[in-house]
Amino acid sequence: MEMEGGGGREEIAFFDVETTLPGRGGGIGYSLLEFGAILVSPRQLVEVRSYSTLIRPADPSAIASTSVRCNGINPETVASAPSFPEVADQVFAILHGRVWAGHNIAGFDCAVIREAFAEIGRAPPEPKGIIDTLPLLAQRFGRRAGDMKLASLASYFGLGQQKHRSLDDVRMNIEVLKCCATVLFLEASLPDVFSIKTPEMFCTIIPASEGCNSFAGFLEPDEVSVQDISASIVPSSHCDHKLLIQHRDGPLQLCCMGLRVQFGPSRKFMDHAGRPKLNIVVDIPESLCKVLEACDLLAQKSSQNSSSRSEWKPVIRKDGYPNSNSIRLHIPIVANGDAATYSTEIYQKLSGNMLKLVFAKYDDVALDSLFVPGTCVDAYFCVETYAYEQYAGIRLVAKTLILHSKQSII
Template identity: 50%
Template structure:
């Protein structure tokens, strides 16, 4: 039964009562997904347009309950043509939908204290949830564990399915087109995990018969290809459900993040490091002057002609595409000497278990920033034109108050 403007609180209360049917220890896995607007200018944030979640029994991997609703953003003008192209959610579809404030209690009750699961949730969905709660001055829900299927499957299943995006994985296993609607996506996410787990189980049971290469499917495709096809057959729904539906009645662990070995390697005499750096520079210079493979094909940032930069799509892995940067129609390779590198543990970047990762940042000189900014703009434009709606992160980072001190994060 859809929510209406006249009685949103009635439905929200009923949702909370139904949520009480779950176990007291909150052992269910909360698979969730958000659909958002797509920022079209620098500094513009994301606005949640739809939230969908299912609670899954961790012992049987069956869906116990579900919840989904469209969400009306504070500023409807953020729903751009690009945003509609990505998920099909229009201004008209959300005009009578509840705001995030209206559903905040329900979202909190679904997520808080449970294991969170989803595809690329650590980099995207979790951040959007925390931002949404911060905007209404409410404490955000916290998970007792996280399962990011993008990270887990990339590590355990490998890239045999292509770029490992949900649409590609769904095509690989013959699960149909991704609709880019929250509830459909989380259910597809659960099915993809089941299929991947089955394949890995078979391979581990009979490794001599079931090799990894034997499972490469000709169905592998890119997300942009599947989206273009799905737009011809899928009509976005403008209705939204504000009820949790009860139905009839796995997480992968990685090795602990250990910096001990890295710390041992980094304890060196400063003089030794300086000598090693000098030795590397000398060998690189000798290699370049000799015309060998070393640095001969690399260009210093000052020697790069900005108008001569261009980008193109080239074949990548199992039918997928990647963006290649060209300089005068040749692949661009940039050489930057003696950059200042800083590193440390950053809570903004976490692994698939939610633990902070070691982060490396380079101070970028103006000449390098000019090259990277141009390449970034060209690549983003090509990505959008090719139909991709993936979150885009600028290569060069400029923080408020430190605009004249740009940095580049190493991947």
């Protein structure tokens, strides 16, 4: 199909590729079988131009039966199709200098395009920017439609079955995006009317009450006097002693606004039930850094004075870069019989409206879609100490986390 109409480079290029599957043992990589693209006006979200073509691979016998079962493209289908060198100019003209968009394109389609141009000795097209709707919708729309595959999202909105053909999948992707944007717009506009029931694996979103939680006693870094921080040993039923970090006459509780997520939930360490000990890594400002460094120094000295032989782990991560400091915010898990959930209250702020996320059960995968790197979060947390096996240090326990989201996803 030839590209129709004219226009500048301001259109968004939604595209999709169909490929062969690699041979067993990885001997043969992906070969293009089909390319399809739709240029969309970013202002009206209407289709401006479209283009699709089958592509004959250098070795048609590389089209495995598993590939044919997926998209129906067999060696006979592409026998008279052009080779990639014959369509490379058209593909380049469509993609180069435009914003690229598609479902999981960052993880697959973009790499396939670059490899195809490399194989013919040509420089690949370069995007002005990339919109991958897989992580975008996972973050903004959540897993209420199940997994984030295009087929699942299309089924959720009643758009029919995915055909696994490039141009059809691109059109389906655009319609899914429009549907998600409409739902999010309605939810943000009338949060008290729309109570969203989502699969148990994710959460139920309900309007948050005014003020969410009681934030009394949480201090911003500039409100903390370092001279008034103290670390004292108090009795504990679980160990010989426990360090309590205080500010003046009460436990030190901190809040800091607009922290940027550096890494989502970690699964490196497990609890006694085999569940990951969840924490997120966020960048912190210099004001918070000074407060936590003072806490760390006092707590470490108190630990050493109590004859502890545990290795002290600094609370602030330096990350190997100057002026780059980050911390781990721990998300504790509370067991309730055989079930478990989080004690941290998690909210989402959408265009000034606050929505509380209530998790039906422990689901660390759901948190992945919320705490995406780059997301800003307001954190309310307390400062505790820990001593685990040969390590000791400060743990920052998140009491409330408020994620900032935009009203529109495009």
